[in-house]
Amino acid sequence: MGLASAAMALTALAALAGTGAADAAPSGTESLYAPSALVLGVTAGDNAREGTVLRAVTLVCAPRPSGTHPNPAAACSELLAAAGQADTITAGGAGAMCSKEWDPVTVTADGVWQGKRFSYDHTFGNRCALRNGSGALFAF
Template sequence: MRYFRTLGATAFATATGLALVGTALAGTGAAEAAPASLYAPSALVLTIGEGEDPATATVTRAVTLNCAPTPSGTHPAPEEACAELAAADGDFTSLTAIGEDRPCTREWNPVTVTGDGVWQGRRVTWSETYGNPCELTARTAATTVFAF
């Protein structure tokens, strides 16, 4: 019986000591090292620019899109855009399939669209160049991701 009392007292002392150490560490900033969220980050910068090379295109429009833990950013429809990206598992290429049969001129006035950042914790860099603004609209009309 004495063995169990000693063991119980030791367990109590250990638990109490750990609680005191935890309280002391909380004041030193150790608790601040814990992750702020359990969600993998999803934060993107989307751009539309004039030119055929993403590195040299003149950016005419740009927005931010944060999808985790909640949709936000400067994108005009973050909830819809995040839902579309989630359905596509972050694959921008699957969002730019040819939609309606929209006639476009064959003029060469290149427009480059980019998506850069982090999607569900993994680095994402994507770009696509279209022959002109009409082709861009025809390719992205079915999605709100590029509607900014």
């Protein structure tokens, strides 16, 4: 790397780092909110690694619901009500009237939930079970 390139890189890093004390949070405080941002996916097959991804969306819940999810407010509310336990949401369709056809569909959620690493997957027996048991979170 040439001297000019190194100087430009250091200038860029300094600009990203901020000016110091003026940018720092007051002592003893943290961010106003813990980040919550997920990538949600629906995959044909009984596991996400080997299946075919059918669709995927982003979901951001903090500081406000957004992302490419068609109903981010409902999906974020659902996750908040479940205290981030996605199994609570996907267990909802157990009593649905669906055929017993085995045509598995796997849903995934990966990212950060309230400041902590989050990774979840669940396999439904077929698309009917997915529709009836995924709540707003995986309704896309």
